[in-house]
Amino acid sequence: xxxxxxxxxxxxRAREGDARSVARLISLVxxxxxxxxxxxxxxxxxxGHAQVVGLxxxxxxxxxxxxxELVRALRADGHRVGVLAVDPSSPFTGGSILGDRIRxxxxxxxxxxxIRSMSSRGxxxxxxxxxxxxxxxxxxxxxxxxxxxxxxxxxxxVEIASLADTTLVLxxxxxxxxxQAVKAGILEIADVFVVNKADRPGADATYRDIQxxxxxxxxxxxxxxxxxxxxxxxxxxxxxxxxxxIGKHRSWMAGNxxxxxxxxxxxxxxVEAIALGTxxxxxxxxxxxxxxxxxxxxxxxxxxxxxxxxxxxxxxL
Amino acid sequence: xxxxxxxxxxxxRAREGDARSVARLISLVxxxxxxxxxxxxxxxxxxGHAQVVGLxxxxxxxxxxxxxELVRALRADGHRVGVLAVDPSSPFTGGSILGDRIRxxxxxxxxxxxIRSMSSRGxxxxxxxxxxxxxxxxxxxxxxxxxxxxxxxxxxxVEIASLADTTLVLxxxxxxxxxQAVKAGILEIADVFVVNKADRPGADATYRDIQxxxxxxxxxxxxxxxxxxxxxxxxxxxxxxxxxxIGKHRSWMAGNxxxxxxxxxxxxxxVEAIALGTxxxxxxxxxxxxxxxxxxxxxxxxxxxxxxxxxxxxxxL
Numbered sequence: 303x304x305x306x307x308x309x310x311x312x313x314x315r316a317r318e319g320d321a322r323s324v325a326r327l328i329s330l331v332x333x334x335x336x337x338x339x340x341x342x343x344x345x346x347x348x349x350g351h352a353q354v355v356g357l358x359x360x361x362x363x364x365x366x367x368x369x370x371e372l373v374r375a376l377r378a379d380g381h382r383v384g385v386l387a388v389d390p391s392s393p394f395t396g397g398s399i400l401g402d403r404i405r406x407x408x409x410x411x412x413x414x415x416x417i418r419s420m421s422s423r424g425x426x427x428x429x430x431x432x433x434x435x436x437x438x439x440x441x442x443x444x445x446x447x448x449x450x451x452x453x454x455x456x457x458x459x460v461e462i463a464s465l466a467d468t469t470l471v472l473x474x475x476x477x478x479x480x481x482q483a484v485k486a487g488i489l490e491i492a493d494v495f496v497v498n499k500a501d502r503p504g505a506d507a508t509y510r511d512i513q514x515x516x517x518x519x520x521x522x523x524x525x526x527x528x529x530x531x532x533x534x535x536x537x538x539x540x541x542x543x544x545x546x547x548i549g550k551h552r553s554w555m556a557g558n559x560x561x562x563x564x565x566x567x568x569x570x571x572x573v574e575a576i577a578l579g580t581x582x583x584x585x586x587x588x589x590x591x592x593x594x595x596x597x598x599x600x601x602x603x604x605x606x607x608x609x610x611x612x613x614x615x616x617x618x619l
Numbered sequence: 620x621x622x623x624x625x626x627x628x629x630x631x632r633a634r635e636g637d638a639r640s641v642a643r644l645i646s647l648v649x650x651x652x653x654x655x656x657x658x659x660x661x662x663x664x665x666x667g668h669a670q671v672v673g674l675x676x677x678x679x680x681x682x683x684x685x686x687x688e689l690v691r692a693l694r695a696d697g698h699r700v701g702v703l704a705v706d707p708s709s710p711f712t713g714g715s716i717l718g719d720r721i722r723x724x725x726x727x728x729x730x731x732x733x734i735r736s737m738s739s740r741g742x743x744x745x746x747x748x749x750x751x752x753x754x755x756x757x758x759x760x761x762x763x764x765x766x767x768x769x770x771x772x773x774x775x776x777v778e779i780a781s782l783a784d785t786t787l788v789l790x791x792x793x794x795x796x797x798x799q800a801v802k803a804g805i806l807e808i809a810d811v812f813v814v815n816k817a818d819r820p821g822a823d824a825t826y827r828d829i830q831x832x833x834x835x836x837x838x839x840x841x842x843x844x845x846x847x848x849x850x851x852x853x854x855x856x857x858x859x860x861x862x863x864x865i866g867k868h869r870s871w872m873a874g875n876x877x878x879x880x881x882x883x884x885x886x887x888x889x890v891e892a893i894a895l896g897t898x899x900x901x902x903x904x905x906x907x908x909x910x911x912x913x914x915x916x917x918x919x920x921x922x923x924x925x926x927x928x929x930x931x932x933x934x935x936l
Contacts, residue, residue, distance in 0.1 A: 343924040568919075574911065577930075595883070602882040609655065609659045612890050
């Protein structure tokens with residue numbers, strides 16, 4: 303791409319629904335292109351209308367299947383849908399991204415659906431910066447629901463929750479998730495629980511466990527009480543209930559100003575991540591020079607402790 | 620702990636080999652205590668003599684068993700050994716930390732071994748900052764080998780490599796690791812490959828694959844050629860070979876100045892991580908105020924794009 307010149311054209315075409323332009327814009331995001339500030343500026347006026355739905359859960363719980371069926375249900379309701387399958391894992395340990403792509407193939411001919419796997423390799427600020435920017439691209443292309451699917455590893459699920467309007471947490475029976483969920487603070491991030499594989503033994507117990515824990519939790523009259531939905535995604539059972547729960551949460555958010563609050567919170571997280579990425583890049587350019595090397599040598603000699611060295615480094619910014 | 624007063628006492632006791640003081644110092648690191656700069660300053664004179672051995676690989680490859688047996692072998696060679704089992708995963712998806720602890724129980728009565736699981740929840744700069752600080756504690760306590768075991772998820776293994784003098788990558792037959800390793804750049808980080816579960820079908824093929832790939836790689840006459848060791852850790856087979864490979868790498872590093880270079884590089888990574896953590900904390904305190912909120916509101920309105928907002932935020936630091 304010729305620097306600078308084509309960004310407005312790409313954005314204009316993405317606005318018209320050109321899938322290739324959408325894909326190229328997301329690639330710019332993924333690769334941390336120097337064009338990103340221009341992309342962001344061009345997309346700014348179209349931001350903030352879509353409902354961002356985060357979908358997370360442990361590996362094997364059925365996230366891709368659920369996403370796939372959910373896309374179908376949302377399309378049937380007339381929504382334009384974007385899907386970001388976010389992969390925080392390295393190729394070393396694999397990941398099911400290829401599987402996801404294949405499974406979602408059936409939607410590729412539907413012009414009302416954009417599906418994209420994304421890693422955050424080149425992005426300063428990692429997924430926390432890349433995901434909302436990719437969401438902006440999909441919003442710009444007219445999606446009014448953006449599903450962000452992420453594998454529940456590391457702190458990814460909590461991170462995604464801070465980037466979503468509505469967070470779906472998938473559980474499956476027999477994975478001991480209910481108690482783990484409490485420990486991990488998942489109860490606090492979930493707006494909708496989906497007990498998937500609800501035809502398996504133990505599904506009722508999982509369902510009851512979650513309801514029980516939700517009953518114990520204290521919340522004010524204006525707070526959202528998470529919904530719990532049963533599903534068997536591979537048989538397309540319960541998918542309409544999930545879509546309905548997402549819709550209920552949207553209406554609730556719109557009615558009490560929560561949508562606006564979450565959008566602002568999301569913007570704050572995004573701005574902070576970009577700022578941190580910028581600072582990291584500046585530290586990196588300090589690194590190219592000799593300042594950090596000289597400090598590191600003194601730390602290696604035991605002359606200076608690393609905190610004192612870091613303080614010196616920051617002074618040099 | 621009374622602020623300030625007890626840090627020198629704790630460090631002095633850790634120097635004398637008091638296990639509880641070592642444990643308390645690592646807890647300070649893990650929790651990101653405000654005392655950390657004082658801890659670092661007190662430990663600085665004793666830093667830099669231990670060989671830091673990173674041990675990584677995909678889940679199920681036998682990392683904990685190998686670590687456990689390796690501790691035994693290194694102890695038999697007269698080393699004082701520290702073990703950090705670093706857990707980058709959230710409790711939501713589990714992790715084998717409890718299992719590790721139980722398996723290593725047999726070493727708990729040995730005063731020449733410190734074993735510690737560590738997460739990086741409270742740490743600014745995450746594991747990149749916490750791990751080298753915990754290593755400093757163990758060095759201060761007289762360990763001359765510190766094993767850092769990490770699950771191969773996310774970018775953790777590459778991160779750990781940048782913090783280690785010697786990186787062991789564990790593979791097991793039939794996991795398709797050899798090709799994955801190339802893709803993930805694992806060939807470049809490994810100083811020693813361990814083909815564990817070498818009694819299983821496919822082990823010879825895995826061994827040959829790695830040797831073949833290493834033969835293809837170009838390296839100068841002064842560069843280290845990674846060793847490949849076969850082991851069956853559960854039967855204590857090949858463990859002495861792993862210990863010998865670690866020793867060879869130590870001698871090689873000591874002989875050509877590489878030990879010094881890696882120590883400096885490690886210090887640079889650590890200083891940079893602390894600096895970034897500090898900047899993040901300052902952005903955070905900006906966040907407490909109204910600057911970020913006001914910027915986020917304008918981003919949510921589409922008045923301002925997030926890059927422009929981040930630039931404003933940085934100006935306010």
